[in-house]
Structure formats: structure tokens, C-alpha cells
Amino acid sequence: MSHDLNPTTIGIGLLGCGTVGGSLVELLDARHDEIQRRTGIDLRIVRVAVRDTSTPRPGVASELLVDDPRAAIDHVDVDLVVETMGGIDGTLELVDAALGAGKPVVTANKALLAAHGPRLHEAAARGGVDLALEASVAAGIPLIRPLRESLVGEDISRVMGILNGTTNYILSQMTEHGAGYADALADAQALGYAEADPTADVGGHDAAAKAAIIATLAFGASVTSSDVHTEGITTITSEDIALAGRLGYAIKLLGIVERGADGRVAARVHPAMVPETHPLATVRDSFNAVFVEGAGVDQLMFYGRGAGGHPTAAMVLGDVIDAAINLRSGTARSVGPLPPADIRPIDELSSAYYVSLDARDEPGVLAAIAQVFGERGVSIRSMEQEGLGDQARLVFITHQATESDLQATLEDLRGLDAVKNIGQMLRVIEA
Ligand code: NAP
Numbered sequence: 001m002s003h004d005l006n007p008t009t010i011g012i013g014l015l016g017c018g019t020v021g022g023s024l025v026e027l028l029d030a031r032h033d034e035i036q037r038r039t040g041i042d043l044r045i046v047r048v049a050v051r052d053t054s055t056p057r058p059g060v061a062s063e064l065l066v067d068d069p070r071a072a073i074d075h076v077d078v079d080l081v082v083e084t085m086g087g088i089d090g091t092l093e094l095v096d097a098a099l100g101a102g103k104p105v106v107t108a109n110k111a112l113l114a115a116h117g118p119r120l121h122e123a124a125a126r127g128g129v130d131l132a133l134e135a136s137v138a139a140g141i142p143l144i145r146p147l148r149e150s151l152v153g154e155d156i157s158r159v160m161g162i163l164n165g166t167t168n169y170i171l172s173q174m175t176e177h178g179a180g181y182a183d184a185l186a187d188a189q190a191l192g193y194a195e196a197d198p199t200a201d202v203g204g205h206d207a208a209a210k211a212a213i214i215a216t217l218a219f220g221a222s223v224t225s226s227d228v229h230t231e232g233i234t235t236i237t238s239e240d241i242a243l244a245g246r247l248g249y250a251i252k253l254l255g256i257v258e259r260g261a262d263g264r265v266a267a268r269v270h271p272a273m274v275p276e277t278h279p280l281a282t283v284r285d286s287f288n289a290v291f292v293e294g295a296g297v298d299q300l301m302f303y304g305r306g307a308g309g310h311p312t313a314a315m316v317l318g319d320v321i322d323a324a325i326n327l328r329s330g331t332a333r334s335v336g337p338l339p340p341a342d343i344r345p346i347d348e349l350s351s352a353y354y355v356s357l358d359a360r361d362e363p364g365v366l367a368a369i370a371q372v373f374g375e376r377g378v379s380i381r382s383m384e385q386e387g388l389g390d391q392a393r394l395v396f397i398t399h400q401a402t403e404s405d406l407q408a409t410l411e412d413l414r415g416l417d418a419v420k421n422i423g424q425m426l427r428v429i430e431a
């Protein structure tokens with residue numbers, strides 16, 4: 001059936017016209033007629049808020065540009081707001097205002113959602129409109145809708161994946177092409193993968209925000225960025241990558257959220273050693289992949305582009321269409337109450353670990369080091385030694401141990417006179 005006759009016009013106020021907003025304008029222009037034919041909705045951009053209105057924006061008439069985001073929310077012809085400008089503090093008030101005015105909001109802003117998700121979901125429920133966030137996690141992968149809808153009845157135990165395109169791109173470039181960290185990061189920025197402040201990517205905070213959103217939806221309890229143990233990739237060197245490769249592992253930045261039998265939620269983002277035979281080890285470039293484990297579904301895997309204007313805009317557009325259809329029919333989908341999750345601290349994590357250190361190459365040193373591991377109850381699974389003149393680089397992989405025991409081991413090792421430097425500690429993912 002064609003909907004071309006008497007379409008419903010939905011006016012869009014677009015906040016931000018950079019990598020994602022600009023790609024949305026392009027995509028909407030290309031897909032407008034087909035969307036109208038399939039849904040009966042005529043999507044029109046009414047106002048576009050940017051910082052600098054003097055910069056030409058391809059596909060946007062200059063009279064639509066405003067530098068006050070409120071003007072793009074409050075305009076009488078704006079029915080729905082798309083937030084692709086980023087930021088937390090000022091943006092919170094803007095999104096709140098739009099929802100309060102009964103205008104659905106589509107956002108790609110994980111930092112905002114991970115800090116203030118419950119407040120915004122409540123505002124959407126009060127306003128009786130949608131707060132749609134598909135693009136906020138893993139960019140071009142449809143993951144939020146499966147979590148909110150298809151899996152809402154599922155007993156999910158764990159979600160684990162590569163949640164940041166920039167860092168996966170950097171690690172892939174370093175692993176496969178021997179690229180330097182700084183050059184790979186500059187490429188990721190030029191390709192539109194990185195956040196406005198790329199320390200959010202390389203420091204693990206962007207992935208932590210996504211992990212918080214995933215945990216909130218998967219477990220139906222509020223998890224914020226500050227609940228997520230967060231480590232980035234800034235300490236990973238080309239040497240670590242080469243050493244990991246020799247041992248049969250790839251280094252990946254992972255986000256892992258779990259709910260234990262006691263109901264407590266553990267959420268963490270850190271680089272990890274992933275066996276080369278594990279599907280996550282083969283996820284390259286800006287791609288992301290997410291595993292969901294549940295009692296009924298067993299295992300699901302989602303894979304796709306984790307960053308970039310067009311993949312992200314595709315998810316924003318899907319949300320816009322969905323929210324517009326709901327607006328036309330006077331319905332909305334809310335996520336329900338989100339009590340704070342009971343968080344399990346990282347100290348209680350049980351994992352295998354990789355530890356590299358430099359020590360004096362003398363009789364008795366290895367025995368002293370092994371004794372420290374043993375005294376802390378950390379069992380060594382394998383050890384490799386490489387000579388470095390009068391020193392040796394020792395690389396250990398442990399059996400499962402608790403994080404607190406491993407950290408205590410590292411502390412004791414630092415106190416040994418023969419140990420010159422603790423190089424790297426990484427959690428090891430089992431095959
Ligand atoms: P971006 O390229 O820096 O674009 C931001 C846009 O917002 C720019 O047009 C900027 O105006 C405008 N803007 C910022 N602050 C403003 C203010 N106070 N008033 C008016 N306009 C303002 O950023 P982006 O990469 O598109 O990211 C936007 C959002 O999408 C962020 O929340 C990000 O986390 C999220 N996201 C990004 C990606 C990605 O791959 N890039 C993927 C998923 C989600 P000017 O152009 O005048 O500076």
C-alpha cells in the first residue's frame with residue numbers, strides 16, 4: 001500500500017550538524033520519498049542548531065540555521081527533536097525541555113544517557129513521548145531495540161563486546177600495520193570516529209557510557225558511567241601487542257556487564273587479551289561486536305560499524321521514523337522504573353591475568369617472584385622469559401584469581417628489589 005496521499009508532516013528540530021547530524025541530513029534527503037511512501041510520514045527538517053551558523057552545511061538552507069538550540073526545540077513547526085550535538089550539562093536541560101514540551105527526542109548521546117538516563121526516561125514517560133537512543137551504543141548496530149523490546153522478558157546474564165570504534169581502529173592499525181598510536185588516533189579523528197574530545201575514546205569513558213546504557217536496559221536497573229570500572233588503551237604499547245600475538249592473543253578494549261546469581265551487577269571496560277580463536281579477536285577496524293548471553297536465547301552476537309557518520313545516522317533515522325509513527329498514533333514506549341543497580345566492585349572479579357615485568361637476571365630471582373604469586377594464592381599457568389642484557393622480561397599468565405589477590409601480588413612484586421618494572425597487567429578472556 002502506498003501512503004503518498006495525505007501524508008502526516010513531522011517537523012524535526014536538529015541539534016548539531018557535525019559528523020552524525022550532517023550525515024542524517026544527507027540520508028534523510030536521499031530516503032525522504034521512500035520513507036513517505038512506506039510510512040505515510042513526510043519528515044521535514046525545520047531548524048538546525050549549530051555553534052557557527054556562518055559555516056555552510058550541505059543540504060541545509062541557511063535560513064534554517066540557528067545558534068540557539070532552544071530555537072530549534074521551541075519552533076512551532078518542530079514536532080520531534082534530534083540531538084546530535086553531544087555534551088552533558090547544557091544538553092540535559094535541552095533534552096529535558098523538549099520532552100517536557102511533549103516532543104519526542106532521538107539522541108546519539110551516550111555520555112548524557114549514562115549520566116542522566118533515569119531522569120530522562122522519566123521525563124519522556126511524563127511527557128508521553130519517546131526517548132529513542134539506538135545510535136548511542138555501537139553506532140550502526142541495532143542493539144538497543146533488541147534489548148528494550150525483543151529481549152525485555154529474557155533473563156540476561158552477561159553482555160560483552162567491543163563497544164568503541166576509535167580504539168578498535170587504533171588497536172587494529174597498530175596490530176596489522178605496525179602503525180604508531182598517535183598516527184592511528186589522528187586517522188580515527190579524520191574518519192569521524194572519535195569523540196569531540198578523543199580522550200573519551202582512548203581513556204575508555206565512551207565505552208563505559210555504552211556499557212552503563214547496556215547494563216541499564218539488560219538488567220532493568222540504573223547503571224551510570226561512575227559504576228563502571230574503566231581503563232583505556234593509553235598504556236598499550238606496540239610491544240604489548242607483539243608479545244600478545246606471540247602468545248596467541250589479540251588485545252581488544254572490551255566492555256563487559258554481568259549480573260550474578262545474587263542479583264548484583266558488575267560493569268567494566270578495560271583492554272583484554274582475547275584468544276586469536278575467539279570471534280572478538282577477528283573484529284577489526286571501526287567495527288564493534290556485542291555478545292548477549294541469556295537463559296532462553298543462550299548466545300546472540302551483534303556485529304557492525306561501531307562509529308562514523310553514516311552508520312550512526314542510519315540508526316538515528318530509524319529512531320526518527322519510529323518516534324514519528326508513535327507520535328502520529330499518540331503512543332510511546334517507555335522503559336519502566338529503573339531502581340539503582342546493586343554494583344559488585346571490581347575487587348571481586350575472578351579472571352585469568354597476563355603480567356609482564358622486568359627483573360634482574362640472577363639466580364633466585366624467578367623463585368622469589370613465583371613465591372610472591374604463591375603467597376597471594378595466584379597460580380601461574382605459564383611463564384616466558386626473554387633476556388635483556390643483565391635483566392630479563394618475564395611474562396606470566398595466571399589461572400583464575402580474584403582481582404584483589406592479583407593487585408596485592410603486583411603491590412608485593414613492586415616491593416621486590418630484583419623487580420625493576422611492572423610492565424603490563426591485562427585480564428585474559430578464556431577461549
Ligand atoms: P561533531 O561532529 O562534533 O558535531 C557536533 C555538532 O553539534 C556540530 O555541528 C556543532 O556545531 C554542534 N554543537 C555543539 N555544541 C553546540 C551548542 N552548544 N549549540 C549549538 N550547536 C552545537 O560530533 P559528532 O561526532 O557528530 O557527535 C555528536 C553526538 O553523537 C555525540 O553525542 C557523540 O557521542 C554521538 N555519536 C557520535 C558517533 C560518531 O561516530 N561520530 C557515533 C555515535 C554517537 P558546529 O558544527 O558549528 O561546531
Ligand code: HSE
Pocket residue numbers: 136137138139163164165166167193194195201206306307308
Ligand atoms: N567515538 C565513538 C566510537 C563513536 O569511536 O565508538 C561511536 O559511539
